[in-house]
Amino acid sequence: xxxxxxxxxxxxxxxxxxxxxxxxxxxxxxxxxxxxxxxxxxxxxxxxxxxxxxxxxxxxxxxxxxxxxxxxxxxxxxxxxxxxxxxxxxxxxxxxxxxxxxxxxxxxxxxxxxxxxxxxxxxxxxxxxxxxxxxxxxxxxxxxxxxxxxxxxxxxxxxxxxxxxxxxxxxxxxxxxxxxxxxxxxxxxxxxxxxxxxxxxxxxxxxxxxxxxxxxxxxxxxxxxxxxxxxxxxxxxxxxxxxxxxxxxxxxxxxxxxxxxxxxxxxxxxxxxxxxxxxxxxxxxxxxxxxxxxxxxx
Ligand code: NAP
Numbered sequence: 001x002x003x004x005x006x007x008x009x010x011x012x013x014x015x016x017x018x019x020x021x022x023x024x025x026x027x028x029x030x031x032x033x034x035x036x037x038x039x040x041x042x043x044x045x046x047x048x049x050x051x052x053x054x055x056x057x058x059x060x061x062x063x064x065x066x067x068x069x070x071x072x073x074x075x076x077x078x079x080x081x082x083x084x085x086x087x088x089x090x091x092x093x094x095x096x097x098x099x100x101x102x103x104x105x106x107x108x109x110x111x112x113x114x115x116x117x118x119x120x121x122x123x124x125x126x127x128x129x130x131x132x133x134x135x136x137x138x139x140x141x142x143x144x145x146x147x148x149x150x151x152x153x154x155x156x157x158x159x160x161x162x163x164x165x166x167x168x169x170x171x172x173x174x175x176x177x178x179x180x181x182x183x184x185x186x187x188x189x190x191x192x193x194x195x196x197x198x199x200x201x202x203x204x205x206x207x208x209x210x211x212x213x214x215x216x217x218x219x220x221x222x223x224x225x226x227x228x229x230x231x232x233x234x235x236x237x238x239x240x241x242x243x244x245x246x247x248x249x250x251x252x253x254x255x256x257x258x259x260x261x262x263x264x265x266x267x268x269x270x271x272x273x274x275x276x277x278x279x280x281x282x283x284x285x286x287x288x289x290x291x292x293x294x295x296x297x298x
Pocket of ligand 1: 152177179199201203206219220221241275277
């Protein structure tokens, strides 16, 4: 490479991984798979359960419903006030478990404090657990099987693959250890032979870990947690965080403008991992309907 070309590359900074574009591209294939199912008399059905009036949850649910429509999945929404009891919610899930037209059940989290979230998630039939939060699906992930991979880390894996970023043998640091993002993310990366470290709020000197990462995945929910001096030159940086600032702006957990000058690849927020979470929900729902059509167990 000539000196001029090298300089041009340096000033350009990291390549953007455009999750919105990847998710849109996936839709054509997903629509074709839905049409193939419809030709056999099966329309994939997703039940979306929303409890309470959390505005962010309402936005996420309406995006999921819209995305379903775009590929031909029939979504049915169940919206309940916070006054719904644990028992009433479990009865609803029982009905959805038994409904042959429903292939996926999604209960939007977080749930109000009086609801036993663990019990709700365990009541969802594992073969309809398209969010991948049931213990059966979590256990499968631990032993290297992916029945319904949780949508956000599944979306990250897809973005890495789509961008031809190798995972095997690379040092990956995951910042955030939640059950829905950080832990399944680490398991999926381990299944692809990465060397994985997980950091959390009690990790001492976060930067001494993140600087080792060839691939850095950040899912902490803390704006500007990751600044350039914590990032290795040419690292791949995946920002899962979604934070609303007091001025209304949505940002991730990474100082995007600073880190993009140092990284080789970076995901923007919004428009990076977020659209992929929805794309993978569609993927899991279609997969569930395909399994039912073929008589294959989960
Ligand atoms: P969560 O349940 O609150 O977990 C946050 C994790 O980050 C915890 O493990 C916590 O550590 C760790 N953490 C918090 N502060 C930290 C710090 N200063 N240094 C290092 N680790 C820290 O959140 P979540 O549900 O996993 O979500 C994480 C972020 O991703 C949020 O911004 C959320 O909105 C976003 N999100 C985005 C998508 C998407 O589609 N893009 C999907 C889901 C979530 P402890 O375990 O020690 O408390």
